Amino acid sequence: MLAESLFFSAVLFTIGVVGVLTRRNAIIVFMCVELMLNAVNLTFVAFAQVYGAAGQVFVFFVMTVAAAEAAVGLAIIIALFRHRQTVDLSNINLLKG
Amino acid sequence: MSNDGLPLIYVFHFYLFGIIAVASALAFVTRKSPVAAVLWLVNTMFSLAAMYVLLDAHFIGAIQVLVYAGAIMVVFLFVIMLLNLGDASSEGDARGMGWKLAAGLVGLALLAQVFALTRVRVPEALALPHNALADEVAATGAIAPIAGPLFREYLLAFEMTSVLLLAAVVGAVVLGKRRERTHAR
Numbered sequence: 257m258l259a260e261s262l263f264f265s266a267v268l269f270t271i272g273v274v275g276v277l278t279r280r281n282a283i284i285v286f287m288c289v290e291l292m293l294n295a296v297n298l299t300f301v302a303f304a305q306v307y308g309a310a311g312q313v314f315v316f317f318v319m320t321v322a323a324a325e326a327a328v329g330l331a332i333i334i335a336l337f338r339h340r341q342t343v344d345l346s347n348i349n350l351l352k353g
Numbered sequence: 354m355s356n357d358g359l360p361l362i363y364v365f366h367f368y369l370f371g372i373i374a375v376a377s378a379l380a381f382v383t384r385k386s387p388v389a390a391v392l393w394l395v396n397t398m399f400s401l402a403a404m405y406v407l408l409d410a411h412f413i414g415a416i417q418v419l420v421y422a423g424a425i426m427v428v429f430l431f432v433i434m435l436l437n438l439g440d441a442s443s444e445g446d447a448r449g450m451g452w453k454l455a456a457g458l459v460g461l462a463l464l465a466q467v468f469a470l471t472r473v474r475v476p477e478a479l480a481l482p483h484n485a486l487a488d489e490v491a492a493t494g495a496i497a498p499i500a501g502p503l504f505r506e507y508l509l510a511f512e513m514t515s516v517l518l519l520a521a522v523v524g525a526v527v528l529g530k531r532r533e534r535t536h537a538r
Binding site (some may be wrong): 261275279343 | 391394397501510
């Protein structure tokens with residue numbers, strides 16, 4: 257099922273990228289990143305079935321990094337909301353040239 | 354890999370969960386309300402967990418349900434409700450039509466690139482014997498095939514994740530702490 261897994265993974269990853277590009281709610285953009293991580297995890301698991309279980313270990317690490325990233329990212333969003341009273345990314349343009 | 358020797362019911366379930374995952378992901382990206390978006394994403398993650406189980410990664414499937422669908426998504430939902438963002442206000446809107454078209458084009462280009470990548474030939478010698486992982490799971494249980502490499506080859510990386518998690522916890526507390534008016538520095 258390697259080819260099918262790669263197909264679904266590519267589609268999910270692309271949906272995540274398009275979501276990051278089109279949405280302006282910071283939390284939804286953040287969840288799109290999680291979707292992209294999940295798509296890559298599917299690739300890892302599919303390759304692990306054919307080329308050895310080390311791929312599943314990498315999924316384990318990706319999940320750890322995703323958990324850490326969710327904790328820190330949501331803390332940043334909360335701090336941002338306290339500062340600006342919004343999570344609309346079009347209003348948060350301090351670093352925009 | 355072709356589908357030789359796989360039962361039809363297996364292939365059917367794999368496609369079923371894959372299509373559910375993709376459809377839920379599409380619904381997730383297009384929902385205006387953040388709460389509905391989170392619930393659709395949870396649905397995607399459950400379908401992915403089912404696909405992991407079908408790909409002989411039972412432990413990863415369980416972790417997916419527990420950590421991703423259970424913990425991470427609940428934290429997202431918690432933050433949405435904490436900040437009172439549940440209503441579908443203008444914040445949920447996508448950008449204008451030109452932006453949507455541009456993002457769609459970028460998405461199509463990316464999809465083409467990723468599909469080109471999937472056609473890369475991996476040397477056949479790298480592949481394990483047919484159904485090797487399934488046989489190992491049947492012989493030693495679902496956790497042993499992961500636990501072995503995790504605590505041997507990748508022990509250092511495993512220990513480093515504890516440092517990473519500690520840094521994330523400290524960072525989240527520092528970022529989330531309410532700033533006092535008096536600068537006590």
